[in-house]
Amino acid sequence: MPVADAEVDVVIVGGGPVGLTARALLERWGVRTLLVEKHRELSPFPRSRLVNARSMEIFRQLGVDAEIAAGSFAPKFGRVRFRDTLYDSDFATAAMVGVNAPIPESPVIGVVTSQDRLEPTLLAAVDGEMRFGVELVDLAEEPESVTAVLLDHRRGEETRVRARYVLAADGANSTIRRRLGIETDGPGAMAGFTTVVFDADLGRWCAEQPAGVYFTAHGAIAPLYPEGGWAWLGPTPDDTGTPDTDWPQLVSRALGPVPGVRADVLRVQHWTMNAFVAERLRHGRILLAGDAAHAIPVFGGMGMNTGVADAHNLCWKLAGVLHRWAGPGVLDTYEAERLPVAHLTLRQAVDNTRLAISVQSRRREQLQAGEVMASDRVELPWAERYFAQLGLVFGVAYRSDAVLSDAVLSDGDCSDGDAAPEPSDVGADYVPTAEPGHRMPHLWLTPGRSTLDTFGEWFTLLTADPTPWEQQSAAPWPLRIERLTDGHRDVWGLPPYGALLIRPDGHVGARWHDRPPNGHTLRDALGAITRTTYPS
Structure with missing residues (x-):
């Protein structure tokens, strides 16, 4: 050694x-x-x-x-806009749900x-x-x-x-x-891309229609910081690496005929857009x-x-x-x-990336050929649901030995997590649920304090009836018990004596519909989730 x-x-x-x-x-x-x-x-x-x-x-x-x-x-920048150039009007736009405005599904x-x-x-x-x-x-x-x-x-x-x-x-x-x-x-390497960081006085052209990114037919334009700074992102030109690459001109094509504006290029970075998952x-x-x-x-x-x-x-x-x-x-x-x-x-990302690149390329070809297309006939460069991702952000459920299904608990045997099939395509919709494996939904317990604020470097037991659970030993696992009101309990369909065991990452590890059936119920569940056992 x-x-x-x-x-x-x-x-x-x-x-x-x-x-x-x-x-x-x-x-x-x-x-x-x-x-x-x-x-x-x-x-x-x-x-x-x-x-x-x-x-x-x-x-x-x-x-x-x-x-x-x-x-x-500011939240109003939580939007994407699609234009021929930055100078032109939108012919498509979409809000980034969960970014452009507060949502009831989260405290943030x-x-x-x-x-x-x-x-x-x-x-x-x-x-x-x-x-x-x-x-x-x-x-x-x-x-x-x-x-x-x-x-x-x-x-x-x-x-x-x-x-x-x-x-x-x-x-x-x-x-x-x-x-x-x-x-x-x-797919692996999908395309070579370049990011050009530049300064330009574009605020007056974008102030009334802010966006986190403006997709143009000549690459994307994005504001970098609230106080200023911009970036152009697009496919790496064929002549990259030669002394003749005119980055200000390339950026100017995406900006369009913005009067009196010049792009002052600060940094250039080439990178490969990869698409893969490790085995x-x-x-x-x-x-x-x-x-x-x-x-x-x-x-x-x-x-x-x-x-x-x-x-x-x-x-x-x-x-x-x-x-x-x-x-x-x-x-x-x-x-x-x-x-x-x-x-x-x-x-989801690969499908939408291919669509975006394809639509931008076709739009660029149409513009070069002098074709003008009405906005209601332009193919959008994303699937309709792509910027409404709450289902993917909040709705994916874990299925593993660290999640105890209701069926396992009803049998009184916590020795196996009874893994379920892999998650399907959850899409845009998110339906809050306290089923095991899911992210515990947000609910305001008191003004300014969410259910999510009860989770941390410990397991959390949520119940309207803490007494029988408090009488059980949870050592050596870190555990806190949080009392729920009947109103909170009803939201999740939890019976009066039921309880939810939340893992430190905020996902529901186990759910009981009644008081603990025996004096070591909690220890058995914690041991099963953490793949360890201690004497009762």
Whole structure:
């Protein structure tokens, strides 16, 4: 066994939003982490532009949602517009449901913001160690740990860190995924794209019709920050890399004949839009999350948000194993729960990406041929439901051994989670439900306090009749019991003596329709969910 220079609980590889979220969640659980990022600083490029309502709920749990919202665009920017050029009028528009206005399904709304605005907030959320300019170059798995070989590019030095687990959040081109030989499913590289960050005085042309992104026939135009800054995003031109590439002219084509406006190009980044899902998310003590696990095309803004949900699902399970109130088998439920969601999200994103690229291309060809098409005859560059994603954001249910179905509990046997089929295409509609496996619905318990605010670094039991549950021991599991009023209980169809056991990630782990049938009901359920047992 190689000698380690340091030891931690979890090494996180990759300092994007997913790695930073995992770091914050684990540190709040009291898990010692080391996050390494091969670049010397956080990315200066805007990258992801949308934080959906589910991610904001997770950031609310971390206490940073208000700060994120304060640096984001106003809700009226939660809309997309489709035009021939920025200068032209809309011929199609759609609101981003859950972003453009408050919704009854959540205590928060999503925001339009840039990744380079989000990441510093997540970095400052906790004091866990982070090393920039440090790359993981080798891994050695052992029965009880993983030794990571880290190269500090600034110092030219290698160090070895022993960790109980490694979380790979190192992007679509994940070095760790490739080193482990984990294959991927999906279309793969769909197209080469370029992001051009530029300054221009466009406020007066967009103030009356704000949007998070303007799709044009010559690429997308997006405002970056409330105080200014813009980005152009589109297919990489064939002549890219030659000295003759005229980026200001390329951007100007998308802007159109805006009088007196010139694009001052600041930065240019080329990237590949990938579309795939890893065949598996776990290799022993190494787990994949975010783009390393699934590369989701940017159209619709689901990629980063899917990764944040990965971290939320995984981190309480890692904490339980490390603190010994969960068995190692609970980590198998991470893949069982998140892999179907990744496939579902990828299918929707790929379909809409292909449609958007196709429609933009045809529109550009029509304009070049001098054809003018009436707005009511223009094919929209997205499926009708694409920007009404609450079903996908809130409605996906987990089916794994970490969810106890009503049928299992009625048999009085918590030994098997009775896994159900993978989730189907949930589409746009979201119907709140407290069925096991689903995200617990939001409901205001008191002014300003949601049911979601009762969840955290613990399990939560929601019931209108706490007494019989309080008499049961839940040790060693962290548990809080929350009293419900009859009105709250009726909303979810919960009988007077029933109870809901909520996992730390806010998903319903178990549901009882009556008082606990015996003195160890709660311990049996917690043990089954966490894949461990303790003497009653």
